[in-house]
Amino acid sequence: MVQLDYPAWLRIEHWVNVLFVTLLIRSGIEILGTHPKLYWRNDSKPGTEWARFTRKTMPTDKLYDTLDEEESYSSIVSLPGHKNLGMGRHWHFITVMGWILTGIAYYTLLFVTGQWHRYIPYSWSIFPQAWNDILTYLSFKLPSPLPGEPLDAIQKLTYASVIFILAPLEILTGAAQSPAVEARFPWYVRLWGGRQGARSLHFFGLLAFLGFIAVHLMMVGLWGWPQLNALMIFGHVRHLGWALAASLVIIAAIVLVHVAATVWSLRSPRTVQRALGFVISRGRRLFLRPLASRQSYSSSQLSAEHRVNGKPPDSDDYKVMAVHNFIDWKLEVGGLVENPMTFTLADLRELGERQTQRVLHNCVQGWSSIGEWGGVPFRDVVDIVKPLPQARHVCFLTMQDTGRDEPSANGSGQFYEIIDLQLAYYPQCLLAYEMNGRPLPIKHGAPLRLRIENQVGFKMAKWIERIEFISGYQGIGEGMGGWREDNVYYDKDVEI
Amino acid sequence: MTTVGSGSAARLGAADTVRPELTVLTDEQKHGVLREVRRRYGGCRYCGGEEFLVGDALYLGFLFLSEDTDAYMVALICTNLACSAPHTGIRLHRSEFQEESPVS
Numbered sequence: 001m002v003q004l005d006y007p008a009w010l011r012i013e014h015w016v017n018v019l020f021v022t023l024l025i026r027s028g029i030e031i032l033g034t035h036p037k038l039y040w041r042n043d044s045k046p047g048t049e050w051a052r053f054t055r056k057t058m059p060t061d062k063l064y065d066t067l068d069e070e071e072s073y074s075s076i077v078s079l080p081g082h083k084n085l086g087m088g089r090h091w092h093f094i095t096v097m098g099w100i101l102t103g104i105a106y107y108t109l110l111f112v113t114g115q116w117h118r119y120i121p122y123s124w125s126i127f128p129q130a131w132n133d134i135l136t137y138l139s140f141k142l143p144s145p146l147p148g149e150p151l152d153a154i155q156k157l158t159y160a161s162v163i164f165i166l167a168p169l170e171i172l173t174g175a176a177q178s179p180a181v182e183a184r185f186p187w188y189v190r191l192w193g194g195r196q197g198a199r200s201l202h203f204f205g206l207l208a209f210l211g212f213i214a215v216h217l218m219m220v221g222l223w224g225w226p227q228l229n230a231l232m233i234f235g236h237v238r239h240l241g242w243a244l245a246a247s248l249v250i251i252a253a254i255v256l257v258h259v260a261a262t263v264w265s266l267r268s269p270r271t272v273q274r275a276l277g278f279v280i281s282r283g284r285r286l287f288l289r290p291l292a293s294r295q296s297y298s299s300s301q302l303s304a305e306h307r308v309n310g311k312p313p314d315s316d317d318y319k320v321m322a323v324h325n326f327i328d329w330k331l332e333v334g335g336l337v338e339n340p341m342t343f344t345l346a347d348l349r350e351l352g353e354r355q356t357q358r359v360l361h362n363c364v365q366g367w368s369s370i371g372e373w374g375g376v377p378f379r380d381v382v383d384i385v386k387p388l389p390q391a392r393h394v395c396f397l398t399m400q401d402t403g404r405d406e407p408s409a410n411g412s413g414q415f416y417e418i419i420d421l422q423l424a425y426y427p428q429c430l431l432a433y434e435m436n437g438r439p440l441p442i443k444h445g446a447p448l449r450l451r452i453e454n455q456v457g458f459k460m461a462k463w464i465e466r467i468e469f470i471s472g473y474q475g476i477g478e479g480m481g482g483w484r485e486d487n488v489y490y491d492k493d494v495e496i
Numbered sequence: 497m498t499t500v501g502s503g504s505a506a507r508l509g510a511a512d513t514v515r516p517e518l519t520v521l522t523d524e525q526k527h528g529v530l531r532e533v534r535r536r537y538g539g540c541r542y543c544g545g546e547e548f549l550v551g552d553a554l555y556l557g558f559l560f561l562s563e564d565t566d567a568y569m570v571a572l573i574c575t576n577l578a579c580s581a582p583h584t585g586i587r588l589h590r591s592e593f594q595e596e597s598p599v600s
Contacts, residue, residue, distance in 0.1 A: 319569045319587075322515070322517070442517055
């Protein structure tokens with residue numbers, strides 16, 4: 001049998017894991033703070049949350065949106081803190097990528113070297129042994145380790161649970177919150193009890209990790225911190241003083257990374273967005289971009305109250321158009337196209353075959369709802385206007401003036417979003433003028449909004465007035481690919 | 497001279513589906529709207545025409561940040577065929593047009 005010692009790779013992975021797990025916890029709390037409520041049902045209906053981490057109450061006589069519900073947490077518990085969802089997402093996703101790679105290496109090495117024996121039990125008898133160990137701990141004594149092994153029974157079961165159940169659970173429930181995964185594999189979301197079920201389980205995983213870390217540190221203290229620390233630094237119980245010094249250096253380095261990430265994110269979010277986004281977007285485009293939506297929820301699953309983000313254009317021009325049922329509204333489609341066109345709402349209704357889709361909406365903040373959207377497939381419009389070969393992206397310009405209409409958002413100016421032209425040809429990419437069989441409500445983007453079901457909600461521009469085909473977006477706004485990308489540092493490609 | 501229109505979406509030239517936020521006004525309420533139009537503007541701001549059809553009302557108070565909680569936008573159509581902007585509206589408080597009958 002292999003000697004269950006502390007090889008170098010295991011020691012390195014341990015400390016790398018400390019860094020990654022703590023970064024994941026803090027960035028995860030930042031993401032949670034943007035919609036600090038947890039639900040079991042896909043509709044995220046206000047009042048049905050089973051947990052809330054906010055004291056805010058919402059008005060009943062004015063339209064509020066989920067930006068109004070956002071909380072600002074301290075940098076001590078969240079990365080970077082202070083209501084920075086864009087930054088929190090960047091740190092969470094870059095760390096996830098590193099954590100998955102570390103995990104793959106760890107699993108591989110565990111099984112290749114035979115070190116898996118230290119975690120995976122061989123007999124059912126370990127369970128009564130583990131129970132006896134718990135009773136021993138409760139009587140303030142230390143149980144005996146398993147014969148020839150470094151851990152006692154309850155420790156072995158706990159590590160096995162964390163490594164082979166809890167960590168994969170967090171990855172899998174995280175993936176279940178990706179709109180691209182949900183759109184392509186609706187059964188996978190159902191597996192977790194729906195989108196909000198996955199989010200709630202993801203949160204329980206966070207609590208489990210926090211509990212594990214607390215108990216782990218307590219155990220290390222009980223069993224002899226200097227010796228175990230030396231084992232996890234040098235692989236043997238010698239040079240306790242040097243081991244102590246080395247561990248303090250490692251812990252200081254980990255703290256330093258956290259402080260640096262926080263300060264960098266708060267002082268220069270644009271550079272964080274560019275640097276981390278460069279890596280993350282490549283991962284997204286490689287693994288998630290190919291996933292096209294195949295959703296078709298039943299009518300009984302439609303949310304009675306579909307949540308809202310963004311507020312309608314608060315201008316007289318818009319209100320007059322609305323009270324006349326948008327008869328004077330016109331959609332201009334131009335830019336790098338052969339046939340610039342102008343469409344009325346009636347034109348769009350008569351254009352091609354009306355398409356409907358019952359789909360799960362994923363807000364970047366974490367809530368979801370299910371709606372039926374009706375309209376014209378965007379590819380039909382694309383086919384009519386005929387993009388020129390140099391057209392690579394599509395810019396959706398809206399009637400919303402964020403400084404006027406959305407005081408809860410940081411920034412001002414006309415709201416716009418840009419998508420890759422490639423997405424226009426996806427099967428459920430829709431210019432929607434209906435919702436749940438009726439004209440698109442004003443709060444949901446009337447008269448026209450975009451639906452791209454493998455993306456997060458903020459890309460689906462509402463209150464659209466112009467669509468422009470472009471070769472690049474560096475010269476538009478701050479050049480990051482949309483209003484939210486420019487102003488709150490979200491990522492342009494949001495398949496998760 | 498102003499006139500009371502039917503208020504139907506068809507008369508307003510709207511699409512074949514009426515949006516859920518619009519409220520149909522009674523004839524009495526439309527008369528109240530026209531009184532306010534005469535009092536405030538006299539006629540059409542774009543062509544000077546004096547005849548309007550009154551359409552539906554849009555409750556603004558809930559949807560729009562800047563609006564008072566009892567504010568409505570009521571659709572007006574100038575009946576002058578030569579008018580360059582026949583579709584306009586008037587912002588009213590509920591009490592300015594509802595008289596005795598509440599908005600249905």
